[in-house]
Amino acid sequence: MFFLDKIFGTYGVELSRRRFIRWVVFSGLTIFSPSPVFAAIRDCMTPDRFLSLYNPNTKEALDTIYWSNGNYVRKALSDISHIMRDRRTGEIKPIDTRLLDVLHAIGMQLKTQEPFHIMSGYRSPQTNALLRKCGKAAAGNSFHMQGKAVDMCLPGCGLSSLRRVSINLRSGGVGYYPRSGFVHVDVGPVRYWSEL
DSSP: OHHHHHHSSSTHHHHHHHHHHHHHHHHHHHHHHHHHHHHHHHHHSSSSSSEEETTTTTTTTEEEEEEEETEOOOHHHHHHHHSSSSSSOOOOOOOOHHHHHHHHHHHHHHOOOOOOEEOOOOOOOOHHHHHHHHSSSTTTTTGGGGGGGEEOOTTTSSSHEEEEEEEHHHHEEEEEEEETTEEEESSSSSSSEEOO
């Protein structure tokens, strides 16, 4: 560490040594595993993730920060799962955080503060079977039953724009239902379809 004394003088040498050691350790970590290290740095520096949701079926609204300081916020995830519950049975299932990140990304792309109107979030197997029996467009193995899908619209945003942004994210399935008034988004395989 003698060269640090030459560079920084005697004032602040200890502080400089600590910074130098941290830099060496950090540099070593990036050599061995650059992706996880840089991903962790990105997560720590990324602003909080916020969602505004409204369920027109239950008249419930929620504004929440669901991701902060590099972590998902447990209470916020619980609140989101509640507002996106099966409205027919009252059953609650945790909503996949990847789906929340997709909604957040859509909101950021559209530069809106309006709440997503949630027509359908989690759907129990019983509800899914009922919808299929009634002739509704519900897949037998719907991602709704896994908490990985949402049917929604966004006030002030045309469905076609919502669909376009969702497709551009390439983060899963996007179904377009203009007659029914919603866009389906899920975090399954990338695929697209429209209401017949």
